[in-house]
Amino acid sequence: MESWEGRTVRKIYAVPLGLLGAGAATFGYASVIERNWFRLRRFDVPVLPPGRPSVKILHISDAHLTPGRSRLIRWVRSLDALEPDLVVNTGDSISHRDAIGPFLEALGPLLDRPGVFVYGSNDLYSPVFKNPLRYIWRTSKSDYKRSPREPDLPYRELGSSLQAAGWLDLDNRIGRLKVGELDVEFGGIDDSHINRDRYDKVAGPVDPQADVHLGVMHSPEPRNLDRFAADGYDLLLAGHTHGGQVCVPFYGALATNCGIDRPRVKGLHRHQGSWLHVSGGLGTSPMAPMRFCCPPEATLLTLVPR
Numbered sequence: 001m002e003s004w005e006g007r008t009v010r011k012i013y014a015v016p017l018g019l020l021g022a023g024a025a026t027f028g029y030a031s032v033i034e035r036n037w038f039r040l041r042r043f044d045v046p047v048l049p050p051g052r053p054s055v056k057i058l059h060i061s062d063a064h065l066t067p068g069r070s071r072l073i074r075w076v077r078s079l080d081a082l083e084p085d086l087v088v089n090t091g092d093s094i095s096h097r098d099a100i101g102p103f104l105e106a107l108g109p110l111l112d113r114p115g116v117f118v119y120g121s122n123d124l125y126s127p128v129f130k131n132p133l134r135y136i137w138r139t140s141k142s143d144y145k146r147s148p149r150e151p152d153l154p155y156r157e158l159g160s161s162l163q164a165a166g167w168l169d170l171d172n173r174i175g176r177l178k179v180g181e182l183d184v185e186f187g188g189i190d191d192s193h194i195n196r197d198r199y200d201k202v203a204g205p206v207d208p209q210a211d212v213h214l215g216v217m218h219s220p221e222p223r224n225l226d227r228f229a230a231d232g233y234d235l236l237l238a239g240h241t242h243g244g245q246v247c248v249p250f251y252g253a254l255a256t257n258c259g260i261d262r263p264r265v266k267g268l269h270r271h272q273g274s275w276l277h278v279s280g281g282l283g284t285s286p287m288a289p290m291r292f293c294c295p296p297e298a299t300l301l302t303l304v305p306r
């Protein structure tokens with residue numbers, strides 16, 4: 001028969017060991033299962049003039065690709081079956097200097113479709129370890145301010161490869177593409193998270209001759225959203241937030257890592273007179289390889305008449 005001391009020792013260790021086991025199981029689920037549990041979200045967005053034909057936009061973001069992420073590569077590649085009329089990539093595509101080839105492999109046949117892109121900070125800078133809990137009380141923007149580094153990832157080669165396929169670089173630029181039967185005007189900015197956004201370069205009212213006007217950026221910073229909306233852009237597309245990445249059941253994201261409010265950390269919402277779609281993103285920083293209650297995603301946005 002077990003002694004009183006033995007039972008007491010077992011009780012003392014039972015709770016911490018149980019918590020440790022639950023923590024390890026949660027980490028395993030978040031880093032192995034949910035991180036590779038890709039979802040496609042779909043929204044209709046009523047932004048077209050009456051009578052115009054609808055078009056499908058595939059919005060991808062925050063792949064943070066590193067070599068060897070074969071599930072992510074295969075899943076993104078399979079999205080071509082959706083037959084989107086346009087692909088919008090809102091940045092943080094790579095997180096490794098050897099990831100351009102794998103990223104182009106992931107896009108595969110999507111590169112033959114009309115496309116536009118902007119950079120995110122992680123296209124320029126190699127990932128460094130940060131305590132993920134810090135995002136709860138401050139954004140990572142101050143990390144870039146405090147230790148300014150020269151970009152060490154081949155983001156220009158990434159951009160050249162996408163441009164070679166005919167995609168438009170919208171970093172602080174205006175652009176125009178025929179998408180399906182529509183004449184689409186774009187305005188885009190570089191990443192505000194590292195102070196590379198220059199809205200003044202694209203500022204001004206949209207061209208009323210275009211059928212629809214899309215604003216493209218990495219981080220959904222409200223001061224830029226305000227300006228896009230004031231200039232008449234119909235739909236604003238952004239990423240960066242990872243949807244909170246590690247969320248609390250029945251509560252949601254703990255942080256957005258930028259100025260956008262928590263309820264708009266991902267999904268389709270309004271911003272003044274515009275629509276705003278924030279992608280929850282496809283990946284994670286390799287330094288924080290887990291997602292919880294926030295599966296990786298891409299979005300098919302169908303633009304329909306108002």
Ligand SMILES: [Fe+2]
Pocket residue numbers: 062064092120122240241242281
């Ligand atoms: Fe990201």
